[in-house]
Amino acid sequence: MPIHDQKTFYRKLDILLSKIEVVSGGDQIELLSTVMRDLVESFGEELSIRNGRLYEVAGDELVVRRDLRGPNANLAGFQVSMSYPPIQLLFQHQCYIFDSNTPGLDPEFERKILGGTSSAAIVVGHERTSVLSFGLADGWQREEIEFCLNAIRNALNHKLQTIGLAASLEETRMIQRSLFPDKIPNFQGYEIAARAETAEDVGGDFYDFLPLDEEIIGIAVGDASGHGLPAALLVRDVVTGLRMGVEKDMKITPALRKLNLVIHRSTLSTKFVSLFYGELERNGNIMYVNAGHIPPYLLLDRGTFRLDVGGSVLGPLPEIRFKRGFAHLDKGGVFVAFSDGIVERTNRKGDQFGEQRLLDAVHRVRGQSAQTVLDAIFRAARDYTKTRWEDDATAVVVRRLP
Structure with a gap:
């Protein structure tokens, strides 16, 4: 195929594939039928x-x-054994042109289902389990068809893979969105604010509020x-498990x-979680466990205190013993929890923002x-480097009203 014809071909192919869109859970058969x-x-x-x-x-x-020939062709549901020699050749090469000289080809069988002995096919789709097959009209040229169908196969498989990744990412976003609280709860005598910024489309930071009574x-x-789907699935397990544990008193x-x-036994590729969980009473008492998370702070008139009692991160070891910590949030005081x-x-100098600047x-x-306190934290951290977030950033602020 001449170079200028190749450019025209790729331009047309690109336009065709650019129209392909599918959402998570889309029907690949319908998609490939449209492409065909x-x-x-x-x-x-x-x-x-x-x-x-x-x-x-x-x-x-x-x-x-x-079957593009329509319902009258009566081939829907027709089966060909994977042991049929031409089929084995197709899956071996991923793209194949069949004619009367193809080893093992049954001419009578081919004429019955195809109307002739010349056809071409490519293997495509998720895990390469679908086949697009085309009859060949008189005058076909082997080199041109091999070139074009291989190009179509590669481009189509790449497009389908991209769509699959996009669908997976959208699924991950949906999982993550479902885990964050729909709204910040009202807790009489207190103000609560929270924010999570992700470095990528989906991150591993999370926060949750569980009104117990x-x-x-x-x-x-x-x-x-x-990051990504493994982290989102792990967060799902943690948040769900924590909610279930609290609901069961x-x-x-x-x-x-x-x-x-549960996390230790998980088969996910990532399974390490730091977690701070505390229960705040209306009178200001806090009972908490810090499982390897950066200690939150209480900023009070009488001083600044770190909430660092607990144990190691969740996941690496099958058995961990945790200690409970106790604190008190005075009137006018602020509780601040955050991620690394x-x-x-x-x-640019290599200096970290650090806890003191926070x-x-x-x-x-x-x-x-x-909310003003929360905004001040993110503004100070952002202004410190004036660059995009390199890691997920999360903070929760609870202020007890005077």
């Missing part, structure tokens, strides 16, 4: 391809799922190792020991609303 029809309409004349059949591997058979609210802040330490065992994405934010930002606005 468009290929025949766009390239039928110049490549001498006609008709078109979509096959799908089903056990030891290759089953016809769509009118007098107690649970507060969770954590960081799952990794389990004590904090037994609930976390059980949750740790904020304090480890690094400037505390300084809080002290400057401590007498103002929880």
Whole structure:
């Protein structure tokens, strides 16, 4: 095929594939049927391809799922054994042109289902279990068809893979969105604010609020190792497990020991989670466990205190013993929990933002609303480097009203 014709071909192919879109859970058979029809309409004349059949591997058979010749062709559901020599050649080479000289080809069988002995096919789709097959009209050229169908196969498989990744990413986003609270709860006598910024489309930071009754609210802040779908699934397990434990009125330490065992037994590629979980009573008392998370702070008139009692991160070991910590949030005081994405934010000199700068930002606005305090933290961290977030950044602020 001349170079200028190749450019025209790729331009047309790119336009055709750019129209392919599918959402998570989309039907690949319908998608490939549309692609097959468009290929025949766009390239039928110049490549001498006609008709078109979509096959799908089903056990030891290759089953016809769509036939462009319409319902009168009566081939839907027709099966070809995977042991049929031409089929074995196709899956060996991924693209193959069949004619009367193809080893093992049954001319009578081919004429019965194809109307002739010349055809071409490519293997495509998820896990390469689908086949697009086309009849060849008189005048077809082997080199041109091999070149074009291989190009179509590679481009189509790449497009389908990209779509699959996009669908997976959208699924991951949906999982993550479902885990964050729909709204910040009201807790009489307190203001609460929270924010999570992700470095990528999906991260491993999370926070949650669990109203236990009118007098107690649970507060969770954590960081799952990794990013993307594995991290989102791990966060899902942690948040779900924590909520179930709280709903069953389990004590904090037994609930976390059980949750740790679930994470440890997980088959996910990433399974390490730092978690701070505390239960705040309306009178200001806090009972908490810090499982390897950066310690939150209480900023009070009488001093600044770190909430660092607990144990190691969840996941690495099957058995962990946790200690409970106790604190008190005075009137006018502020509780601040955060992830390492904020304090480890690094400037051009290699210096980290650090916990002291975070505390300084809080002290400057401590007498103002929880939302103002939260905004001050993120603004100070962002201005420190003036670059995009390199890691997930999460913070929760609880202010007890004077």
